[in-house]
Amino acid sequence: AQKITQTQPGMFVQEKEAVTLDCTYDTSDPSYGLFWYKQPSSGEMIFLIYQGSYDQQNATEGRYSLNFQKARKSANLVISASQLGDSAMYFCAMREPRGGSTLGRLYFGRGTQLTVWP
Amino acid sequence: EAEVAQSPRYKITEKSQAVAFWCDPISGHATLYWYRQILGQGPELLVQFQDESVVDDSQLPKDRFSAERLKGVDSTLKIQPAELGDSAMYLCASSSSRDSFRLFFGSGTQLSVL
Numbered sequence: 001a002q003k004i005t006q007t008q009p010g011m012f013v014q015e016k017e018a019v020t021l022d023c024t025y026d027t028s029d030p031s032y033g034l035f036w037y038k039q040p041s042s043g044e045m046i047f048l049i050y051q052g053s054y055d056q057q058n059a060t061e062g063r064y065s066l067n068f069q070k071a072r073k074s075a076n077l078v079i080s081a082s083q084l085g086d087s088a089m090y091f092c093a094m095r096e097p098r099g100g101s102t103l104g105r106l107y108f109g110r111g112t113q114l115t116v117w118p
Numbered sequence: 119e120a121e122v123a124q125s126p127r128y129k130i131t132e133k134s135q136a137v138a139f140w141c142d143p144i145s146g147h148a149t150l151y152w153y154r155q156i157l158g159q160g161p162e163l164l165v166q167f168q169d170e171s172v173v174d175d176s177q178l179p180k181d182r183f184s185a186e187r188l189k190g191v192d193s194t195l196k197i198q199p200a201e202l203g204d205s206a207m208y209l210c211a212s213s214s215s216r217d218s219f220r221l222f223f224g225s226g227t228q229l230s231v232l
Binding site for chain 2: 004033035037042043044045046047050052091093095105106107108109110111
């Protein structure tokens with residue numbers, strides 16, 4: 001079974017508008033971490049934001065916020081005031097505890113290609 | 119800001135040849151990861167090191183892939199012999215013990231097997 005599901009292969013947004021990238025996850029472990037990474041055409045993976053499963057509040061980092069809905073196993077990324085430089089591939093990822101069977105492995109979704117147009 | 123260094127940036131090889139990729143993690147980062155990213159997919163872990171020891175290589179095709187981190191610093195990933203299906207981006211990442219949840223990635227090596 002897929003650990004991370006990103007159902008939007010591509011998204012388009014106009015500059016200065018907000019956009020939400022969807023992510024759902026699957027785990028039976030009560031302790032886990034959720035991440036979003038940005039991958040521009042240059043190839044490197046850039047860390048954007050982290051949410052721990054026990055965190056009470058949604059994580060925010062500048063223009064990025066993570067809409068964490070634990071009961072729905074959803075961890076959507078919200079980008080406010082989109083910029084042309086936000087055009088990239090965005091990956092949702094989940095990490096289970098190192099002591100578990102997955103040894104803390106980071107699982108990635110298939111990604112969403114975001115295009116910001118002027 | 120410190121970076122994870124990888125080389126080469128691009129590699130083209132013919133099938134059945136041997137290839138090697140190099141990674142130098144951020145100084146002081148004890149954990150090093152090698153990921154493979156096939157076009158259109160997310161990265162998948164190949165091998166994880168804690169210092170010089172392998173802690174997870176369950177996804178590594180050991181008949182043709184090998185990885186080492188002899189002094190617990192830089193690392194080499196080797197493929198011998200390369201197959202057409204090995205064409206992918208190979209990403210190296212590292213993390214520190216103090217902030218182990220956050221991985222820092224290098225720019226990757228894009229491998230094309232002809």
